[in-house]
Amino acid sequence: MGTGTVTAQPGKSSADAQAETVRVERVSKRYGQRAALRGVTFTAHAGEAVALWGANGAGKSTLLKAMLGLVQCQGEILIGGQSVRRAGKAVRRLVGYVPQEMAFYDERVRATLGFYAQLKGVGAARVDELIDRLGLAGHADAAVAALSGGLKQRLALAVALLADPPVLLLDEPTANLDAAAQQDYLRLLADLRTREGKTILFASHRLEEVEALADRVLLLEQGELVVILTPTELLARVLPEVELTLWVPADRRLEAVNTLTGSGWSAHANGRGTVVVRVRAGHKAQPFQALQARGIAVDDFELARGGAWN
């Protein structure tokens, strides 16, 4: 677990050797009296996926927009060594952006890609390549409005990849997708990161997204970067305790409760004839070990994440 200005993923030595593609230094943004961002500082390297985690209004989307130069803010943001403030257009050539809400003109898929390709100075061959690669070949002549959420998300990714940018910014990438499309899309992103070394920064509030894709998680609270975590650490933090319901022989139940409370856990026997104990996520086996050490057999168990206390 790191805090403040941690720059590399713990245990990821190769990242140190790789190029730093994103540097965000003391970035602040106020909307009237409300601070949307407060001195956010971090870096990201080529091939790294960084999640921006936080509640609504934590500053995730504002930070992404600031990185595109769409929001004027204090501090410095460098992408590919270029300042977003001083060379916004040049920076946007290095960045592919996928917004949360897909907002396309009322056109067909190929025409939409063609328009953005012209903006980015990319030829028609690249459009065809991305249509094939992102599974849009069967929909190239379809109206964008007729596409499913998953296909629109793929189209947005295709637009983002047109100029083959080293950095991808994604705002809630799978928020509008069903489970199958979500897995599919995350695999696609993971592939871009590992095979092409793209730096991926994405705002998220979905644990499965973070677990599948992120190397590091920047935890934002009210515009402040409070800590940098690994996905596992985030899981433990977001879901700090689990509730175990244990079936133990009736004559050993009271002893089991005493054993567990004596070991520091909060435990009690409930009305169903079972023992309920709360443990930290990542330490679920310990109550079993403690009971086994006292020779108390556990016949069965149930697990509830973040459930109510009985």
Added chain:
Amino acid sequence: MELRLFWTVARRELREALRNKWLWLYAAGFAALALALSRAGLSAAGYSGLGGFGRTAASLINALLLFVPLMGLSVGAAALAGDRERGTLLYLLAQPVSRAQGLGAAGLALAAAGGGSASIYLALAGYTLLLALTALGLGLALSALTRKAATAAGAALVAWLGLVFFADLGLVGATLALRPPPSGLLAWVLVNPLQTFKLGAIYSLHATLDTLGPAGQYAVYRFGDALPILLIGVLAAWCAASFGAAWLLFARRGDA
């Protein structure tokens, strides 16, 4: 490279502008009214061709005065706020496009979209184009100020009412109450782009001094043959100021 970007965005905006149902509705309404006025005027006169300033021309100028600012303001107001509401503005500005290119291309495309109706009356085309551009610039400025397309459309309507009716009523009221000298009256006329356009349009049709009114008579007396240059200059200044204000408001906003 930069010009290519500009044209790409402009073409895109033109396509969007031509999908604006209000533009077509106003254009069709204006065309129908203009044709009806022309036909009525020609039937009464018993001949065809441009006959200088008369009842028909006066009616057409008044129709232009009503429709051109309404079209310019409405289309301009719908442009940025509508794109912002749909999210397409954010997406466009997230591409390697500067704000100046985005606003400039939108202005050019919308002006081109309105150009068809402006060219109906070639004799007035210059003044009409400048008036349309001024209204478009004001509409874009309102669009840059507001977040929602509906708010922008409402503000455009209020601005149109203000320019078309309230300024006119204010001029009448002020003349009656304050009895300003002709120079003061002319200054008041030049403050309103619609009145400036009206004066220029009537003058361009070789109107008599009577039809120009006291402000117009004073303007002819004071500036003579240089009057069209002054009027075009005032309208051009209005045009530049409105687009300048739109640009400043759009740039200062700092978001999408």
